[in-house]
Structure formats: structure tokens, C-alpha cells
Amino acid sequence: MIVSGSLDETVRVWDVKTGKCLKVLPAHSDPVTASNFNRDGSLIVSSSYDGLCRIWDASTGHCMKTLIGDEKPPISFVKVSPMASLFLCALSITL
Numbered sequence: 001m002i003v004s005g006s007l008d009e010t011v012r013v014w015d016v017k018t019g020k021c022l023k024v025l026p027a028h029s030d031p032v033t034a035s036n037f038n039r040d041g042s043l044i045v046s047s048s049y050d051g052l053c054r055i056w057d058a059s060t061g062h063c064m065k066t067l068i069g070d071e072k073p074p075i076s077f078v079k080v081s082p083m084a085s086l087f088l089c090a091l092s093i094t095l
Contacts, residue, residue, distance in 0.1 A: 001022065003037055005032025009048070010025060025046075028052060030074075031048060033047050033048055033077065034047045034075075034076065034077045036079055037080070043080065045078045047075035050072070051075060052067065
């Protein structure tokens, strides 16, 4: 499986062999900038221009946690640590 984020504000889970979309998550209120699975595929993490980073249960599609910064700057990148204990969220800000 692979996961993708889109300008239509959704996160999608795809079957690589068939090319079929298995799940559509109504993820954000602005375009999704990044999405990743954790190592065992049980979690999905997504980020968006809406300033939110969300953690999803990959099997149910349920949003388990929403991380929000104080000023909600756009988030351009997310990554899950190998042990799934840390989530890296990179902000899109101009200094």
C-alpha cells in the first residue's frame, strides 16, 4: 500500500498492485502537503496548509490525534520516526 495527499484536502490509501483507491480520508480544510505511513503501516500521519498535523489509524481511517501549533502556520512535511514514537512536522514560514 501507499498513501498520498492531495489538493482536494484528502488523504488516500492505494493498493500498489491493482492501482485501486482503498480508502479516502477527509483529512484537512486546505491542500494536503505530505503523508506517510509508520514502519508497520498501522498509522498514517498527514500535514496540510491548514496548519494541522494529523495521526490516523490506517485500518479504520479514524483520526487519533490532531496536532496544532499556536499560530497554525502551514505545515509542508511530515515524517514518522522508525519506532513511531516521534513525528517530525516541518513548517512553511517566511522569516
